[in-house]
Amino acid sequence: MTSTSTKNQRRFFSPLFIASAVLLLVAGLGIRPAISALTKRYSKEPIDLRLSFDDFDPTQLPSFRWLPEVRGIETTLEEIETEDWFSYIYRRRTPLQGEPDLDSMIFVTYYSDPRAQIPHTPEVCYRQGGAVVRSMRQVTVPTPDLAPEIQQIEALMLHLEQGNILRILVYVLVCEGKCYPSRGDARIAIGWPGNRYTYFSKVEASTYCPPGTDPLVMEERCKLLLSETLTPLLKYHYPDLDTVRGK
Amino acid sequence: MSESLVSNTEHNQRRIALLQAGILVLISTLLFWRVHHYVYDVASSVPDAAHAFAVPILVLILAWLRRHDLFQRIGRGSFWGVVIIVFGLFIYGISNWPFHYGYPDKVTSVIVIAGIILVTCGWRFLFRCLPLIFLILVAIPTGVRTFARLIITPETITLEVVRAALDLLPGISITLDGQDMYYLGDQGGGVIALAEPHRGAQILLAYLTICIFLTFTRIRPIWQIITLAILSIPVVLFCNFARVTLWGIITIYGNYDPLSGVPRITSAILALCLAYIIFGLFITLINSLVIEGGKTEEISLSKDNRGEQS
Numbered sequence: 135m136t137s138t139s140t141k142n143q144r145r146f147f148s149p150l151f152i153a154s155a156v157l158l159l160v161a162g163l164g165i166r167p168a169i170s171a172l173t174k175r176y177s178k179e180p181i182d183l184r185l186s187f188d189d190f191d192p193t194q195l196p197s198f199r200w201l202p203e204v205r206g207i208e209t210t211l212e213e214i215e216t217e218d219w220f221s222y223i224y225r226r227r228t229p230l231q232g233e234p235d236l237d238s239m240i241f242v243t244y245y246s247d248p249r250a251q252i253p254h255t256p257e258v259c260y261r262q263g264g265a266v267v268r269s270m271r272q273v274t275v276p277t278p279d280l281a282p283e284i285q286q287i288e289a290l291m292l293h294l295e296q297g298n299i300l301r302i303l304v305y306v307l308v309c310e311g312k313c314y315p316s317r318g319d320a321r322i323a324i325g326w327p328g329n330r331y332t333y334f335s336k337v338e339a340s341t342y343c344p345p346g347t348d349p350l351v352m353e354e355r356c357k358l359l360l361s362e363t364l365t366p367l368l369k370y371h372y373p374d375l376d377t378v379r380g381k
Numbered sequence: 382m383s384e385s386l387v388s389n390t391e392h393n394q395r396r397i398a399l400l401q402a403g404i405l406v407l408i409s410t411l412l413f414w415r416v417h418h419y420v421y422d423v424a425s426s427v428p429d430a431a432h433a434f435a436v437p438i439l440v441l442i443l444a445w446l447r448r449h450d451l452f453q454r455i456g457r458g459s460f461w462g463v464v465i466i467v468f469g470l471f472i473y474g475i476s477n478w479p480f481h482y483g484y485p486d487k488v489t490s491v492i493v494i495a496g497i498i499l500v501t502c503g504w505r506f507l508f509r510c511l512p513l514i515f516l517i518l519v520a521i522p523t524g525v526r527t528f529a530r531l532i533i534t535p536e537t538i539t540l541e542v543v544r545a546a547l548d549l550l551p552g553i554s555i556t557l558d559g560q561d562m563y564y565l566g567d568q569g570g571g572v573i574a575l576a577e578p579h580r581g582a583q584i585l586l587a588y589l590t591i592c593i594f595l596t597f598t599r600i601r602p603i604w605q606i607i608t609l610a611i612l613s614i615p616v617v618l619f620c621n622f623a624r625v626t627l628w629g630i631i632t633i634y635g636n637y638d639p640l641s642g643v644p645r646i647t648s649a650i651l652a653l654c655l656a657y658i659i660f661g662l663f664i665t666l667i668n669s670l671v672i673e674g675g676k677t678e679e680i681s682l683s684k685d686n687r688g689e690q691s
Contacts, residue, residue, distance in 0.1 A: 138393075142393060142397060145393075145394060145397050146397050146400070146401065148401075148458070150458045150460065150462070150463065150500050150501075151401045151405070151458070151500070151501065153463055154405055154462065154463055154466060154496075154497065154500045154501075155404065155405060155408055157463065157466060157467070157470070158405060158408040158409050158411070158412070158466065158493075158497075159408055159411070161411075161412050161470045161473075162408060162409070162410075162411025162412040163411065165412060165470065165473065165474060165477075166412075168474075169474065169477045169478045172478045172479075173478050176478075176479070252526075253526075254526060254529065255530070257530065257533060258526065258529045258530055258533070261533065261559065261560065263559070264558055264559025264560065264561065265559055266537055266559060267533050267534075267537060270533070296559065297558065317526070317530075321480070321481075321482070322480065325479045325480035325481060326479065327479045
């Protein structure tokens, strides 16, 4: 009887069980305080824009003419939960053959919160406003003005339908000096340790595609508008990389 | 006498293994009580996650239904369980720092439970517990923004198909503006499911939970599980379509206010019943078609048990 009981005790207190119990106990008591300490010690810090978006010169885009009389998106900082933003309406200086002379919009927001989750991206956000997402794909946008550092970027191209109107929209998330086409990629970049400061910015360019127009033509226009807007943003507005790294 | 002694010792070993598993799960709640709290909070407030309340009951029912088989399969614990626990804890850690991911952070509780089962009861027991673990996994709500992005395509297609279906109703004309569905009939017009979040793709995981539960009420060969898993996708999509269509029909013919809860709740309950009936019919069909296969499975199980005992 005693022997069976001893055997049972031995089985119960097996090395595997003891190791697992100790591991879980240590994790249960230690992981949360460790995470808090690490967050406190190594958490990235918010950083302001180098040059405020109020100082963005809307006339500097080489291929687009700013329409000051037409307002872009009308919203508030609180409504879009951002720290800074701007929205301008443009027309092509010299439209290409077969390209309708329609308004195009640029909409830029800026955030600098290390615990930010990145708010809804356009494919979710515009649906809440009644748009239907007809297609969504990753595209390459050439950025010759940012070469050789950045020769091209990956962005997300959306076709949104509202009523009978097709809207073409391309957007990119700029995070700590690099461009990302998806929210997931940008979240990894925000969390990735190394830099002292963090920020992210959403840059979206959009236009309408009237019936009978080749959507590819309007996609190219959006890509060009995105590329030309990114140049001054990265060169003059977003914090420079050395500052972000804490050098 | 000696056979009964051996059997008694095995019985004791298995009971000890279960006790060890229970203790380790209890210790793990030191770390994961936040997860349980979060799941409870979300399930109380978000219809898409309400099925989480049913999951513990369904898991207990499944465990009870296969209790004999489970008990027979308890074997020696494996060192790999510790590796899985460490992996789960590592994912938990990096989901909280330096990254901030809500969903992986919650899923790690299930990974750790799988590790605990392996450490205490062995591979064969863990394999038989996979359906239960999968049910628990389905109960963990995905992040709001991630979910909103994932359902774009099913929601868009469902709303368009429902619009076409409701348009066939006599004297009723339906228009879709984004996610808002407007109807116009002889009695007047109105809106269906105005301002409901995810109105075209709600409670998908609740239908899936029903499919998983019904599939694993019996121990099945892998090919049946794969067939039923494939069948569960159209069932989930059809039930979602049925829910929105019923919502529309109830709103139109019941003259309900667009913000009324009656069409929403009634259509959700009817769609859940429909999921149970349709998937139940599929399972009955498979069972009746493959009686011979079922017998083979029973035989192979008995052989396994004999092998384990000898």
